[in-house]
Amino acid sequence: MQNIQKTDKDIYAAILAEQKRQSEGMELIASENYQSAAVLEAQASVFANKYSEGFPGRRYYWGQENTDTIEQLAIERAKEVFHADHANVQALSGAAANLCVYSALMEPGDTVLGMDLTHGGHLTHGAPVTFFSKIFNFIRYKTTAEGKIDFDQVRALARQHKPKIILAGFSAYPRELDYKKFVEIANEVWAIAFADVSHIWWFIAAWLLKNPLDYGFHVMMTTTHKSLRGPRGALILSKGIVSNPLKKPEDTIENIPTRIDRAVFPGMQWWPHMNTIAAIAVALHEVQTPAFKTYTQQALKNAQVVATELIAHGYKLVTWWTENHMVIIDFTGTGIDGSVAESTLDKIGISTSKSTIPDDPNPPFRPSGLRIGLPAMTTRGVKETDTKKIVEFIDHALKNKDDEEALSELRNKVREFCKDFPVPGV
Numbered sequence: 001m002q003n004i005q006k007t008d009k010d011i012y013a014a015i016l017a018e019q020k021r022q023s024e025g026m027e028l029i030a031s032e033n034y035q036s037a038a039v040l041e042a043q044a045s046v047f048a049n050k051y052s053e054g055f056p057g058r059r060y061y062w063g064q065e066n067t068d069t070i071e072q073l074a075i076e077r078a079k080e081v082f083h084a085d086h087a088n089v090q091a092l093s094g095a096a097a098n099l100c101v102y103s104a105l106m107e108p109g110d111t112v113l114g115m116d117l118t119h120g121g122h123l124t125h126g127a128p129v130t131f132f133s134k135i136f137n138f139i140r141y142k143t144t145a146e147g148k149i150d151f152d153q154v155r156a157l158a159r160q161h162k163p164k165i166i167l168a169g170f171s172a173y174p175r176e177l178d179y180k181k182f183v184e185i186a187n188e189v190w191a192i193a194f195a196d197v198s199h200i201w202w203f204i205a206a207w208l209l210k211n212p213l214d215y216g217f218h219v220m221m222t223t224t225h226k227s228l229r230g231p232r233g234a235l236i237l238s239k240g241i242v243s244n245p246l247k248k249p250e251d252t253i254e255n256i257p258t259r260i261d262r263a264v265f266p267g268m269q270w271w272p273h274m275n276t277i278a279a280i281a282v283a284l285h286e287v288q289t290p291a292f293k294t295y296t297q298q299a300l301k302n303a304q305v306v307a308t309e310l311i312a313h314g315y316k317l318v319t320w321w322t323e324n325h326m327v328i329i330d331f332t333g334t335g336i337d338g339s340v341a342e343s344t345l346d347k348i349g350i351s352t353s354k355s356t357i358p359d360d361p362n363p364p365f366r367p368s369g370l371r372i373g374l375p376a377m378t379t380r381g382v383k384e385t386d387t388k389k390i391v392e393f394i395d396h397a398l399k400n401k402d403d404e405e406a407l408s409e410l411r412n413k414v415r416e417f418c419k420d421f422p423v424p425g426v
């Protein structure tokens with residue numbers, strides 16, 4: 001950073017301060033992770049200088065021989081990793097990608113059946129506060145009181161509302177999804193099956209969780225900055241000929257890839273960020289290494305150690321287990337809520353995120369749950385024994401939440417612990 005240091009002291013100071021914050025703190029927000037030095041280099045490359053609207057071989061400006069190379073590599077790598085017939089790598093984020101998928105496959109007013117935000121779904125799956133929900137009609141399925149998806153309800157809502165899209169995907173759900181059941185229901189009502197696997201795609205890439213595209217899903221989306229450890233962007237992946245869910249002869253499934261590309265450009269986004277696409281290609285290359293598989297296996301072990309240890313310390317968990325990288329503590333009846341837990345842990349340098357639980361008796365800004373995720377700390381090298389220590393830090397902090405002295409002592413211990421686990425790229 002010699003150049004920023006010389007030209008912009010304020011931003012340089014802020015970058016150093018953020019490096020210190022990240023290094024001295026423990027990142028347990030389930031959607032956060034660290035990009036490798038190679039990914040950061042690709043993002044900071046000269047591809048940031050180029051306008052490249054269009055797709056490889058079909059651009060509007062000249063000088064695209066190198067942008068075509070990187071985008072084609074990103075596409076080919078994404079298709080290989082995800083068993084997809086088509087990949088669009090241009091979406092600027094997960095939210096933009098979801099909007100592109102909706103607009104590619106539906107008309108305004110059409111219906112999407114997705115998971116309720118307060119039961120683990122995502123804002124962009126139709127939360128009433130979003131602009132998306134003014135354009136499309138979102139119907140929401142929920143989980144049972146035990147926290148698992150209620151497929152009887154999914155089927156009943158699908159029969160009643162005849163959605164164009166049935167969406168499987170979540171932001172706070174610690175279990176694997178039953179894609180076969182989703183596809184059965186989608187086929188029954190002639191809906192497109194769309195999976196948002198942003199949180200879990202790394203397990204899919206490493207064959208630790210099922211790939212929705214192998215189970216008859218038509219479209220799948222993932223962000224690239226969570227477990228992929230790539231830049232902030234998204235991939236939209238789809239299959240070739242599977243069935244004809246849109247019913248009109250001109251709308252065969254072969255058109256889904258074309259519709260998605262058109263929805264991204266010229267429909268919604270116009271200019272791709274080529275430096276981001278270069279970094280996505282680098283991250284996808286990293287995913288294809290044996291080290292990445294070892295990383296995902298370790299993350300799963302770490303998350304399961306957190307679940308076991310929290311239960312041993314007397315905590316209640318949504319579904320009492322995890323099959324992915326996240327654990328959700330249910331604080332109901334304990335006199336504490338997710339918001340208090342989040343701010344208490346922040347005081348000792350541990351970042352987590354409050355979360356609703358199924359049928360949460362509390363409002364969303366003060367929900368009863370806390371989501372803890374292991375992707376970032378696993379990237380920094382924590383193993384099972386370290387993970388047990390992390391649970392002890394959490395437990396001590398929550399049991400001493402009003403004791404500032406105890407919290408300050410714990411803050412120092414967390415800082416010491418973090419010294420053994422450096423942040424990549426710092």
Ligand code: DSN
Nearest residue numbers: 030031094122171172
């Ligand atoms: N912000 C992400 C999460 O925490 O799940 C989702 O976009």
